Amino acid sequence: xxxxxxxxxxxxxxxxxxxxxxxxxxxxxxxxxxxxxxxxxxxxxxxxxxxxxxxxxxxxxxxxxxxxxxxxxxxxxxxxxxxxxxxxxxxxxxxxxxxxxxxxxxxxxxxxxxxxxxxxxxxxxxxxxxxxxxxxxxxxxxxxxxxxxxxxxxxxxxxxxxxxxxxxxxxxxxxxxxxxxxxxxxxxxxxxxxxxxxxxxxxxxxxxxxxxxxxxxxxxxxxxxxxxxxxxxxxxxxxxxxxxxxxxxxxxxxxxxxxxxxx
Amino acid sequence: xxxxxxxxxxxxxxxxxxxxxxxxxxxxxxxxxxxxxxxxxxxxxxxxxxxxxxxxxxxxxxxxxxxxxxxxxxxxxxxxxxxxxxxxxxxxxxxxxxxxxxxxxxxxxxxxxxxxxxxxxxxxxxxxxxxxxxxxxxxxxxxxxxxxxxxxxxxxxxxxxxxxxxxxxxxxxxxxxxxxxxxxxxxxxxxxxxxxxxxxxxxxxxxxxxxxxxxxxxxxxxxxxxxxxxxxxxxxxxxxxxxxxxxxxxxxxxxxxxxxxxxxxxxxxxxxxxxxxxxxxxxxxxxxxxxxxxxxxxxxxxxxxxxxxxxxxxxxxxxxxxxxxxxxxxxxxxxxxxxxxxxxxxxxxxxxxxxxxxxxxxxxxxxxxxxxxxxxxxxxxxxxxxxxxxxxxxxxxxxxxxxxxxxxxxxxxxxxxxxxxxxxxxxxxxxxxxxxxxxxxxxxxxxxxxxxxxxxxxxxxx
Numbered sequence: 090x091x092x093x094x095x096x097x098x099x100x101x102x103x104x105x106x107x108x109x110x111x112x113x114x115x116x117x118x119x120x121x122x123x124x125x126x127x128x129x130x131x132x133x134x135x136x137x138x139x140x141x142x143x144x145x146x147x148x149x150x151x152x153x154x155x156x157x158x159x160x161x162x163x164x165x166x167x168x169x170x171x172x173x174x175x176x177x178x179x180x181x182x183x184x185x186x187x188x189x190x191x192x193x194x195x196x197x198x199x200x201x202x203x204x205x206x207x208x209x210x211x212x213x214x215x216x217x218x219x220x221x222x223x224x225x226x227x228x229x230x231x232x233x234x235x236x237x238x239x240x241x242x243x244x245x246x247x248x249x250x251x252x253x254x255x256x257x258x259x260x261x262x263x264x265x266x267x268x269x270x271x272x273x274x275x276x277x278x279x280x281x282x283x284x285x286x287x288x289x290x291x292x293x294x295x296x297x298x299x300x301x302x303x304x305x306x307x308x309x310x311x312x313x314x315x316x317x318x319x320x321x322x323x324x325x326x327x328x329x330x331x332x333x334x335x336x337x338x339x340x341x342x343x344x345x346x347x348x349x350x351x352x
Numbered sequence: 353x354x355x356x357x358x359x360x361x362x363x364x365x366x367x368x369x370x371x372x373x374x375x376x377x378x379x380x381x382x383x384x385x386x387x388x389x390x391x392x393x394x395x396x397x398x399x400x401x402x403x404x405x406x407x408x409x410x411x412x413x414x415x416x417x418x419x420x421x422x423x424x425x426x427x428x429x430x431x432x433x434x435x436x437x438x439x440x441x442x443x444x445x446x447x448x449x450x451x452x453x454x455x456x457x458x459x460x461x462x463x464x465x466x467x468x469x470x471x472x473x474x475x476x477x478x479x480x481x482x483x484x485x486x487x488x489x490x491x492x493x494x495x496x497x498x499x500x501x502x503x504x505x506x507x508x509x510x511x512x513x514x515x516x517x518x519x520x521x522x523x524x525x526x527x528x529x530x531x532x533x534x535x536x537x538x539x540x541x542x543x544x545x546x547x548x549x550x551x552x553x554x555x556x557x558x559x560x561x562x563x564x565x566x567x568x569x570x571x572x573x574x575x576x577x578x579x580x581x582x583x584x585x586x587x588x589x590x591x592x593x594x595x596x597x598x599x600x601x602x603x604x605x606x607x608x609x610x611x612x613x614x615x616x617x618x619x620x621x622x623x624x625x626x627x628x629x630x631x632x633x634x635x636x637x638x639x640x641x642x643x644x645x646x647x648x649x650x651x652x653x654x655x656x657x658x659x660x661x662x663x664x665x666x667x668x669x670x671x672x673x674x675x676x677x678x679x680x681x682x683x684x685x686x687x688x689x690x691x692x693x694x695x696x697x698x699x700x701x702x703x704x705x706x707x708x709x710x711x712x713x714x715x716x717x718x719x720x721x722x723x724x725x726x727x728x729x730x731x732x733x734x735x736x737x738x739x740x741x742x743x744x745x746x747x748x749x750x751x752x753x754x755x756x757x758x759x760x761x762x763x764x765x766x767x768x769x770x771x772x773x774x775x776x777x778x779x780x781x782x783x784x785x786x787x788x789x790x791x792x793x794x795x796x797x798x799x800x801x802x803x804x805x806x807x808x809x810x811x812x813x814x
Binding site for chain 2: 119126133272329330
């Protein structure tokens with residue numbers, strides 16, 4: 090076997106790498122990855138593994154939302170530790186008895202409940218939850234939607250939103266949750282929208298927008314898509330596989346009308 | 353009723369067939385989560401001992417999930433081929449294992465047998481098999497499928513280019529696709545998991561891939577991995593849909609959680625066939641599965657996750673798929689905790705699918721919250737390459753920047769070809785040679801093979 094192949098000529102394959110965050114044009118030695126790429130991958134994996142276990146700081150999220158003038162409610166799932174959370178998704182989907190009672194105590198007549206949940210990346214929530222909510226608020230005001238206190242949930246999975254939304258008496262629930270960290274995106278936030286939330290719903294009842302982060306889907310565009318889905322969800326009284334995201338056309342029209350600010 | 357086994361002075365009782373199956377299963381976190389796992393290793397062995405004595409035909413009379421309650425059970429029972437089953441009808445599960453390992457079970461014999469194997473039979477025997485048995489027998493099974501090339505031939509392994517991009521950016525997807533092609537990947541499919549579920553955006557991606565395939569006359573197929581209802585809608589709008597994708601599981605209720613029924617899958621198949629876009633065959637369904645899917649939808653009926661996974665293959669089998677992909681480590685540690693459990697599950701899934709006549713590939717993968725790493729994937733890749741897996745994933749640098757998990761890379765497929773001498777689909781192999789991407793030995797050409805591919809980018813820029 091000869092040594093590593095020569096790097097590609099400038100202006101050739103290597104240029105492709107600028108077009109995507111994916112790991113392309115890596116070069117090779119024989120059939121194998123060059124040493125520098127093996128190390129770069131190993132470092133990213135170490136950082137992603139560390140991110141899964143970084144502690145969630147709900148009080149920081151509450152403070153950021155308070156600066157937007159939003160009331161919050163801190164809750165916990167039935168999973169009491171990270172180890173429980175990883176092995177028992179059923180616990181992560183349920184509110185603890187105390188948190189269920191606290192949610193019932195705030196029950197009202199709300200159009201929308203937003204649940205901010207740590208999921209598998211507290212980093213995603215610390216960095217991206219408040220800016221996304223801020224980008225979404227003007228749309229909610231324009232449609233005169235009443236918003237429940239924002240629930241900040243620890244050790245939580247998506248379906249915890251069903252329990253919280255139901256307890257709060259909301260017609261729809263939006264869960265903003267830390268997605269499982271990728272090597273290139275430990276900060277990716279997912280948004281799940283569910284009409285008429287109630288315990289026992291499954292994924293076909295939800296619409297999902299993923300990869301919300303500065304390096305992925307930006308806050309303004311994500312907020313526009315969510316606003317479109319929320320509006321259509323109320324009009325059609327459903328979310329999930331029966332509601333296709335056709336926001337692209339509306340987005341173009343919105344951009345033309347100057348409704349979408351630059352990120 | 354039930355199954356009783358005495359071990360020394362202890363007696364173990366398994367109250368029904370599904371308890372026996374679950375407790376005979378090698379350890380995994382998903383069965384423990386469901387409360388189905390054996391309480392001790394001795395209890396697991398007691399269950400295996402009882403399962404080995406069980407007549408195979410029991411599975412034809414005793415449904416794990418009631419016939420009346422589940423359309424997947426009805427598909428399995430109503431579609432069972434008694435003539436194909438006849439040669440093994442008198443065997444127990446244990447004797448079936450011995451027979452599968454014997455010289456009597458040749459490739460031709462196993463191919464004739466496949467329609468007579470129910471998923472429960474495949475799952476039961478797999479629970480009694482060591483990893484080496486799963487490899488040995490799967491290697492004898494051949495499932496060949498065709499659309500624009502021929503997949504599953506002996507000594508060959510195909511690769512899906514998975515050029516995902518976090519925002520479905522066309523230039524980014526094209527860049528990953530070209531990089532994959534110049535590593536000799538893409539014969540299984542060029543398949544994108546879209547970030548968006550907008551049919552307009554998905555239509556654009558379909559036209560993008562169709563353009564690349566047409567421009568370079570590549571003998572392969574494209575797929576956007578979107579819901580079957582979206583593919584049907586796109587076909588109605590005139591979009592170029594080669595393969596119709598759907599995630600499926602092993603119970604009616606779990607499929608309902610994916611928003612599908614068997615009738616809807618049939619609709620998808622017929623919509624795809626109406627296009628007549630295949631050149632050498634009309635296998636056009638692409639299914640993905642994975643242990644734990646039913647439990648995660650709370651739709652498992654008290655049946656262990658590996659048996660339910662095999663039932664998903666019965667769903668796939670009914671629609672003559674081109675590709676069936678077990679996305680083995682994607683679901684997370686609550687179902688498959690670590691590298692050991694992921695490796696075992698990958699071998700089980702591949703074996704069960706192949707035994708049932710399903711064109712099995714494997715997304716050899718893990719997430720960052722599982723106790724696994726790239727070394728475990730190297731191990732599973734080497735084992736599945738040896739077992740004759742039809743196809744694997746080619747993800748740039750093994751890092752999927754859209755789905756946030758790690759799989760196998762363009763380099764990984766070069767490694768396994770180098771070690772095991774695995775070749776690509778014949779039509780695709782010829783194309784790579786014509787393009788000077790590979791040489792006559794199948795290795796990448798000495799230069800930077802395939803500079804012509806860059807023209808696709810330059811055209812876009814123009």
